[in-house]
Amino acid sequence: MSDFSVAALASTALAPRIWVATLLLYGVLALASLGAGRWTAPGSALRLQINAWWRIFPVVSLSMLLYPAGPMLLSLLIAGLAVRELSSHYAGPRARFQWVCAAVLVLQTALALHSAAMATALLLALLLVQAVVFGLRRQPAQMVLLLFLLLCAGLSFLPHLLQRSPMPTVNLAWFFYLFAVTALNDIAQFVCGKCFGRHRLAARVSPNKTWQGLAGGVLASLAVSAALGGYLQLASLPLLLALGLLLSLAGVAGDLVFSAAKRRLGIKDFSQLIPGHGGILDRVDSLVLTAPLLYCGLML
Structure with a gap:
């Protein structure tokens, strides 16, 4: 049997594992919902956070x-909702801002379809520098546009990630892995920060972020990356642990970038x-950096 045939069989066998892992994720969410319903008050921040994932996970599953x-x-849906949100914070004419965003979306789609991942990575780096410069200069209108550009550049790596291997199921497994690690990292940071948070991570940018929350997110990401990546047979354990650590830190960095922008916008x-x-x-800020980081990490 040829190497291609063996790889194709392995890719086909991977598909049921992806959906089993998806069902397990819903099971964890159901247990969290039951626990929150029993131990937290109605309307508590933790209960609202957990219930919100029942809206988010089905959309990812459908994609x-x-x-x-x-x-x-999914990328276009997120971008469209982002345009609606950012329009309300744009100081200039909203129609002009929306037309610019539409042009950016066309460019993003073209880059994604032509697999121009390295060009997108360079663009993302330049945009991050520009975001810092405009933030220091306190120019809210330009900051709003840069946030949208950052979002589009980061999310464009989702289709790039799905083009990296000739085996579609392997690409889909990495796509699921990315969302699972990013989401559970955010949840663990929130829960650990609420329960154990004592020392602020970046008080001026995001007062609710703590070092204890960061540690909880890192530990959760390492565990999820090792367990999920091992179950899906995506990579060796050392690589999965390295990815878990890097994705956790990138998620925090993405959150802080957008938090800093919100502080500038008031x-x-x-x-x-x-x-x-x-x-x-507020929900996909981590993904803006975790998606390109995972893609670039797998290409090294």
């Missing part, structure tokens, strides 16, 4: 079911789209 078009549609959340989470940008 996986609609593969290969689903991840691209807002707490970008919107109230998702109760307990804020707006779509």
